[in-house]
Amino acid sequence: MEVLKIATAGSVDDGKSTLIGRLLYDTKSLTSDKLEAIEKSSRKKGLDYLDFSLATDGLVAEREQGITIDVAHIYFSTQRKSYIIADTPGHVEYTRNMVTGASTSQVSIILIDARKGVIEQTQRHFFINNLLRLKEVVVAVNKMDLVNYSEDVFNEIVSDFKKIQKESEYNDQKVTFIPVSALWGENIADVSSNMGWYQGNTILDYLENIKAEDFQKKTQSRFPVQTVIRPKTEDHRDFRAYAGKLSGGNLKVGESITVLPSLTSSKVKEIYFFDKEYAEASSGSSITITLEDDINITRGDTLVKSDEIPKCSKTLISTICWMDSKSMLPSAKYLLQHNTNRILTKIDHIESISLGNYDTGEINSNLQLNQIGQVSMKLSKLIYADTYENNPENGRFILIDPITNTTAGVGFIDSL
Amino acid sequence: MNSILKQNPLESEAIYIFREVVTQFENPVLLFSGGKDSITLVRLAEKAFYPAKIPFPLLHIDTGHNFPETIAFRDKLVKEMGLDLIVRNVQDDIDNGKSVEETGKYSSRNSLQTNTLLEAIEEFKFDACIGGARRDEEKARAKERIFSVRNDFGEWDEKNQRPEVFDMLNGRIEIGQNVRVFPISNWTELDVWNYIDREKIEIPSIYFSHEREIFERDGLIWTASEHVFKDESEEVETKNVRFRTVGDVTCTAAVESHAKTIEEIVYEIIHSTISERGARIDDKRSEAAMETRKQQGYF
Structure with a gap:
């Protein structure tokens, strides 16, 4: 069955969790025991309606404070599709989680409170969608019941949003605006009877009609080697194969390949998945391949088609979203993890900060938690990579703090 | 020969995770309960490394109150596939005073397993424990990472988890820490x-x-x-x-x-x-x- 991954973004109290809870309820994905738990908790909180946000806020601290702290993954399905929703927190402190949630998604739903309209955070959410190059964006204008289902309010929000879209660097995305009331289930799965002026899809109809395969960008094939398979058993004494996940495009038996960074060449001899042999593997497959020649290949190497060798460089210009409470300092060293390869890197300088810190609005010479900026960096070894724009899977990386070992940032290669 | 391989994305993701585990960690183990999820993990691990053998042992934390059918199944599977199985018993920790049996109408050894599991992790110095938990099962599990870091007391700091972006997994840890790995995080019960x-x-x-x-x-x-x-x-x-x-x-x-x-x-x-x-x-x-x-x- 087709799988569609969705990220949600909204500010605190925009009703994101309620919207997701509603989707679950209206698609009959909430089983009776979970529904009972929601009824019980809603009564305990003194509410006279069902608080669907309780379906998704999984941590005690979240339920106490009524906010979402961490990305939760929620699963539901209809006759047509399986859905995975990354419920990402809207609270400013937790922007790193929003990038995390959006990074594995194909569609994004941005919530706007009809009473508040387009606010600074809406811009930030849209900016992150664009940074990740998400092609489909739904703007759900929520709490329409609190503005008397006013068409004027809705239209004003649409026109405000289009202004940010116009100003945005990346505006290839398709934006769909839907007026909803998540609390009362209006235009979520069922058409609202209070907004006759709106003729478009409900959220669910919209999602059902999207084709997930449209999102897979066909680019050049990359095969980062994860591990070398050498069974050394009676039956497979000299068997030596390379295991990894193919990205970008397909790979065929007989094709000429080049190993990066050694630049040695060979041909694909066999493609295996488990105990079966294939003539061709499609992008996204975890496979095991053998080569015609016996050459030295280890984890961290990448196999590419010989006529599709990416650029190489010892310097990178990248857009980085900082995710660590310890700020990124110029001249600091980090481990850059690019696919299966790790290279030591030094921050040369910060070119610009695209999104300032929310709390203070201040822009510093270092990159702080939840800031996004363009950074120039030097690498200890050559890297063969693509820009994120051209080949997302080979154009992104994470930065690991070598002292604390935490994932401190995520980078999108702009040029090399 | 089969023509074009078009893989189930969930299977492909799980195999990718298994291969990251064996290269990023020195001493991984698969937590095996005898339930359908851990049995599925064994099949995925077999596929990830074929024709080589599964390069890590299985660990079963036995409460002593198992369904006999599960134990018989476990032993048969291990024998047929030539796997290494380590069993640690909750009963032993009760006998030596490290765990105390619950009493009353609802008494269970379920939560006593934690103690025995953490002891086993220390005993064998496992740095990665692969489990079959899925995010769709339960609301706290919905918050889990694929590589989930535990401190040297085995504790999960749910409010301060490492970000996990795209499919990039960071398995770097300090000595004493270990990582719980969940290859079928994104599978549902039906999957x-x-x-x-x-x-x-x-x-x-x-x-x-x-x-x-x-x-x-x-x-x-x-x-x-x-x-x-x-x-x-x-x-x-x-x-x-x-x-x-x-x-x-x-x-x-x-x-x-x-x-x-x-x-x-x-x-x-x-x-x-x-x-x-x-x-x-x-x-x-x-x-x-x-x-x-x-x-x-x-x-």
């Missing part, structure tokens, strides 16, 4: 059943409908067993039941069922109004039962 069906994976017989002596308590079907406390007022009867999730006898409730095949099981799940863990007595202790146990180092 697992469909996979078991498609791959013709063998599973313990208690997943299929069978006659069993049971009694009812709090709307759940409990197994009548020497390990389960039962009131005199609670009447034992024989019913056709099956298990949807398999923990030990004291924490797993049965569901009434006539499903004899996987196809029938899938039909039942689609039409069920109760969630999978709705039949887990251990989750019913409180709304945060799973979160609390996970913080302490539970599976």
